[in-house]
Amino acid sequence: MKFNLNNKSEFARRSELEFTRGKVQTPAFMPVGTNGTVKGMTVEDLESTDSEIILGNTFHLMLRPGDERIRDLGGLHKFTNWKRPILTDSGGFQVWSLGDLVKINEEGVKFSSPYDGKKIFMTPEDSIKIQQNLGSDIVMAFDECTDYPSTYEEAKKSMELSMRWAKRCIKSHKSDSAIFGIVQGGMYRDLREESLNKITEMNFDGIALGGLSVGESKEEKTEILEFMSDKLPEDKPRYLMGVGTPQDIVEAVRYGIDMFDCVLPTRNARNGQLFTSEGVINIRNAEYKNSDEPIDKNCDSKVSQNYSRAYLNHLQRTNEMLGSMLATYHNIAYYQSLMRNLRNSIENNKFAKFIKEFYNSQNLEMPDGPL
Amino acid sequence: MKFNLNNKSEFARRSELEFTRGKVQTPAFMPVGTNGTVKGMTVEDLESTDSEIILGNTFHLMLRPGDERIRDLGGLHKFTNWKRPILTDSGGFQVWSLGDLVKINEEGVKFSSPYDGKKIFMTPEDSIKIQQNLGSDIVMAFDECTDYPSTYEEAKKSMELSMRWAKRCIKSHKSDSAIFGIVQGGMYRDLREESLNKITEMNFDGIALGGLSVGESKEEKTEILEFMSDKLPEDKPRYLMGVGTPQDIVEAVRYGIDMFDCVLPTRNARNGQLFTSEGVINIRNAEYKNSDEPIDKNCDSKVSQNYSRAYLNHLQRTNEMLGSMLATYHNIAYYQSLMRNLRNSIENNKFAKFIKEFYNSQNLEMPDGPL
Numbered sequence: 001m002k003f004n005l006n007n008k009s010e011f012a013r014r015s016e017l018e019f020t021r022g023k024v025q026t027p028a029f030m031p032v033g034t035n036g037t038v039k040g041m042t043v044e045d046l047e048s049t050d051s052e053i054i055l056g057n058t059f060h061l062m063l064r065p066g067d068e069r070i071r072d073l074g075g076l077h078k079f080t081n082w083k084r085p086i087l088t089d090s091g092g093f094q095v096w097s098l099g100d101l102v103k104i105n106e107e108g109v110k111f112s113s114p115y116d117g118k119k120i121f122m123t124p125e126d127s128i129k130i131q132q133n134l135g136s137d138i139v140m141a142f143d144e145c146t147d148y149p150s151t152y153e154e155a156k157k158s159m160e161l162s163m164r165w166a167k168r169c170i171k172s173h174k175s176d177s178a179i180f181g182i183v184q185g186g187m188y189r190d191l192r193e194e195s196l197n198k199i200t201e202m203n204f205d206g207i208a209l210g211g212l213s214v215g216e217s218k219e220e221k222t223e224i225l226e227f228m229s230d231k232l233p234e235d236k237p238r239y240l241m242g243v244g245t246p247q248d249i250v251e252a253v254r255y256g257i258d259m260f261d262c263v264l265p266t267r268n269a270r271n272g273q274l275f276t277s278e279g280v281i282n283i284r285n286a287e288y289k290n291s292d293e294p295i296d297k298n299c300d301s302k303v304s305q306n307y308s309r310a311y312l313n314h315l316q317r318t319n320e321m322l323g324s325m326l327a328t329y330h331n332i333a334y335y336q337s338l339m340r341n342l343r344n345s346i347e348n349n350k351f352a353k354f355i356k357e358f359y360n361s362q363n364l365e366m367p368d369g370p371l
Numbered sequence: 372m373k374f375n376l377n378n379k380s381e382f383a384r385r386s387e388l389e390f391t392r393g394k395v396q397t398p399a400f401m402p403v404g405t406n407g408t409v410k411g412m413t414v415e416d417l418e419s420t421d422s423e424i425i426l427g428n429t430f431h432l433m434l435r436p437g438d439e440r441i442r443d444l445g446g447l448h449k450f451t452n453w454k455r456p457i458l459t460d461s462g463g464f465q466v467w468s469l470g471d472l473v474k475i476n477e478e479g480v481k482f483s484s485p486y487d488g489k490k491i492f493m494t495p496e497d498s499i500k501i502q503q504n505l506g507s508d509i510v511m512a513f514d515e516c517t518d519y520p521s522t523y524e525e526a527k528k529s530m531e532l533s534m535r536w537a538k539r540c541i542k543s544h545k546s547d548s549a550i551f552g553i554v555q556g557g558m559y560r561d562l563r564e565e566s567l568n569k570i571t572e573m574n575f576d577g578i579a580l581g582g583l584s585v586g587e588s589k590e591e592k593t594e595i596l597e598f599m600s601d602k603l604p605e606d607k608p609r610y611l612m613g614v615g616t617p618q619d620i621v622e623a624v625r626y627g628i629d630m631f632d633c634v635l636p637t638r639n640a641r642n643g644q645l646f647t648s649e650g651v652i653n654i655r656n657a658e659y660k661n662s663d664e665p666i667d668k669n670c671d672s673k674v675s676q677n678y679s680r681a682y683l684n685h686l687q688r689t690n691e692m693l694g695s696m697l698a699t700y701h702n703i704a705y706y707q708s709l710m711r712n713l714r715n716s717i718e719n720n721k722f723a724k725f726i727k728e729f730y731n732s733q734n735l736e737m738p739d740g741p742l
Contacts, residue, residue, distance in 0.1 A: 322408040
């Protein structure tokens, strides 16, 4: 992976990642393809929304259909027919989400498969191997996601374990793909800084911020982002894991983040929540039953161009698959058009203008911050 | 609607329907779009499978979202973004399917909405009006589907009611769209002939065979088809409602049927049943877990070209929406390629050869019949 930083506007960055499987323009949003599919979307759909990289979930894929099976079938790209880059998470976050069902020791984690109850022991080395079996373009280090809230001692202990695991991940990573390290440290600035220094020393290809969007307030998250913004190395891509709403993304770009992933646009679509240039609407509401308006009059994607709010309302209320399909397409198209607009604004030194217009059109108050 | 009969091979016919919204090559298969969507398929998908006409269900659409609402939103074509012709059924079959919950008298039928229990009284005139509100290209006469089994007296009484209703439908039909009459008469030849004569006299634009595929044996159905085959007028399209499997379609084409509709390819797809040039497979079976074979090696559609059986197996076993989407696409593509092959064979006077190869490749025994 090559990283080219093209322009900056205060902390906000316009850059490019180069893989053998294609280029990724950043700031970039990565749709989440948990089970080897972004729910409700074909690969042609994804490509037509300008999605240049998607995420695959190691935890889910290792259990079903199994990473060795995928390897034997030619890797995740061939399996899913997605030809552009794929980032795989490490599985750590999903294991952590199992809560009390997980036992963690220095060597790794022990948990039961939620599908068949089978006991599984997973080490950092296993995670790297599995991601290699999947044929990932960006492999993520296996870490422990620090609980929120945590005491200083808990956060420190957890972060230090993640750093020792990060070292083992780097050591066992043998493929040509990129590998990103993950900064932990909870809500404690000095722990975050210590973690960042360790990750930077290990010379990962990119730097992720983990342990955010796990229950903390927007202010706490912003505080950490702000604290990190002038400490993150310039020459590496920066990835804020599991974030977020359009506003969350705009705010994080403001503090210099380059990459995002989140299930929000796909999951919410299936529940009728649509993101638009004028804010969120729930398309199931009775008020849209007779509306011949497009979903988003400022959107040039095929859903807003071809279908009315009334049609989407009808499809969602009758639980038709196409209701989820079109809503998902719309939300991903909206996210990718937001990313395009963000990139253009940074490229053309109009980021300050863009961000004001964004808050204005979304009818939200703009928080203080760098511009 | 214009009807052009281009070639024949014994009873099998190669013809064309011309509408202002486009041409339909027959023998034609019409995917079923019950709620204003063919489940799991976009209109672009449908077009790319060579589907030239789809079916909309009057019963479902009048209840949700309502035919007047659809009319006010510009009609079913605009609502769904499907630009090619649409045939709407009359609602009669779905009402009949409610069984004991329906009261039928000379004037019409009374039933409760399965959605909100609301009492609805529907007459033949209502059905025509509703189909007109939807903006249908082929309106179907409102009939009573005769029960199977029925005594001669029951079948006669039911058929005669349908014939009186047919007359009322013709009388109340005012739009430019085509209108098809429906032949009833149960399993009784003389009643079928009497019904056909009445429908023919009324000068409908096309002739449908109703009351088949309602529980009778294949042999009984074939007997009726055979009996009708030399009595149906040459200069009108013939539509066998609700049929069927690939074999059912091939057999009916043999007896001169031009048009078909059925939920089988879409419904079965969602349960993992895939139609292929070598017979039906259930893609959820464990034997496909590791198979890098295409769904159908003789199929040039995007699903067989781009995905393995193992991937479809995985998607279906994890209940991913894409599993239903790709399976549905495949089945409709298979049906439409079957129809293309049928048309080509009749056009090139190779129908007898085609039908033998079909039975051979499907590993089925070919019934006696015209060739």
